[in-house]
Amino acid sequence: MQRKRHMKIIIDTDPGQDDAAAIMLALGSPELEILGLTIVAGNVPLDLTTRNALMICELSGRLDVKVFAGAEGPLIGPQVTAEHAHGKSGLDGPDIFKPSIALQTQYAPDFLVETILKEDKKTVTLCPIGPLTNIALALKSEPEIASRIEKIVLMGGGYFAQGNITPSAEFNIFADPEAAKIVYNCGAPIIMMPLDVTHQILTTKARVEKIQAVGNTASLALAKMLGFYSRYNSKKYGNDGAPLHDPTTIAWLLKPELFNGRHCNVEIETESEITRGATVIDWWEVTDRPKNAYVVNEVNSDEFFDLLTDRLGNLN
Ligand code: RIB
Numbered sequence: 001m002q003r004k005r006h007m008k009i010i011i012d013t014d015p016g017q018d019d020a021a022a023i024m025l026a027l028g029s030p031e032l033e034i035l036g037l038t039i040v041a042g043n044v045p046l047d048l049t050t051r052n053a054l055m056i057c058e059l060s061g062r063l064d065v066k067v068f069a070g071a072e073g074p075l076i077g078p079q080v081t082a083e084h085a086h087g088k089s090g091l092d093g094p095d096i097f098k099p100s101i102a103l104q105t106q107y108a109p110d111f112l113v114e115t116i117l118k119e120d121k122k123t124v125t126l127c128p129i130g131p132l133t134n135i136a137l138a139l140k141s142e143p144e145i146a147s148r149i150e151k152i153v154l155m156g157g158g159y160f161a162q163g164n165i166t167p168s169a170e171f172n173i174f175a176d177p178e179a180a181k182i183v184y185n186c187g188a189p190i191i192m193m194p195l196d197v198t199h200q201i202l203t204t205k206a207r208v209e210k211i212q213a214v215g216n217t218a219s220l221a222l223a224k225m226l227g228f229y230s231r232y233n234s235k236k237y238g239n240d241g242a243p244l245h246d247p248t249t250i251a252w253l254l255k256p257e258l259f260n261g262r263h264c265n266v267e268i269e270t271e272s273e274i275t276r277g278a279t280v281i282d283w284w285e286v287t288d289r290p291k292n293a294y295v296v297n298e299v300n301s302d303e304f305f306d307l308l309t310d311r312l313g314n315l316n
């Protein structure tokens with residue numbers, strides 16, 4: 001197996017317990033150089049998502065990670081949050097504490113633009129795992145970055161799996177459909193992890209117990225997060241465990257062979273009251289619209305959790 005080359009990534013996130021799993025997986029993977037975490041309002045308001053991101057870095061023993069606050073809400077329209085799934089703190093499960101590390105002062109979209117212009121062309125990968133507002137703001141302020149981004153590996157949308165915040169829309173897209181439209185039409189290569197694949201990644205009791213058994217600070221905290229997170233989702237979906245959405249993006253970077261999908265056209269519905277935020281995926285290629293995303297619909301979930309559990313062992 002060819003050794004993975006060194007990858008430079010920026011994770012754009014709205015922590016959330018599943019965001020925490022994604023960030024910890026990335027921090028535990030030496031193949032990845034995390035240039036920064038850019039924070040967006042989403043699961044909970046921005047002041048909590050920023051606090052949660054700093055907490056996750058501290059729990060992982062990584063006080064060196066640079067964290068940038070970004071958009072407080074969508075480009076237009078009302079703010080939507082998801083305390084029902086993540087709890088009031090957004091990270092319910094472990095004890096919440098005031099992080100000892102501080103935020104960077106630079107605005108997240110400005111950090112995105114500056115970094116993508118500074119680094120060599122096609123060497124920076126973006127991993128958005130929340131609403132796409134920061135990415136859209138960066139693209140609006142400096143459209144040239146679209147041709148310089150190596151790829152965008154995002155969690156969002158759904159097709160056969162439909163929606164989870166409305167009957168037809170997934171939360172990250174629904175929270176800012178206009179931003180999603182800008183990102184999907186920017187021309188950068190997109191790898192999309194929709195609900196169709198993330199619903200196969202279930203935090204069963206046995207899998208959470210294996211995470212807990214890693215025994216370090218990060219994995220003990222994550223096990224508590226997933227304990228809380230599973231309760232709501234299991235009730236909703238009637239499964240043993242909850243869909244662990246966000247770390248699929250990082251796992252794809254590390255082991256793309258665990259996944260499968262196809263190149264499709266993806267359009268974002270922004271006009272309809274009923275289906276606003278829907279990702280209209282031309283899976284059966286019934287149009288000649290440009291194939292702007294690689295849509296993932298299959299994953300080896302056992303090997304995914306083996307990877308996550310193994311990499312947690314590299315943390316604090
Ligand atoms: O629909 C799932 C997505 O919405 C995940 O990114 C979760 O963290 C929430 O942001």
Ligand code: CA
Pocket residue numbers: 013014015016018019042043129130246
């Ligand atoms: Ca998220």
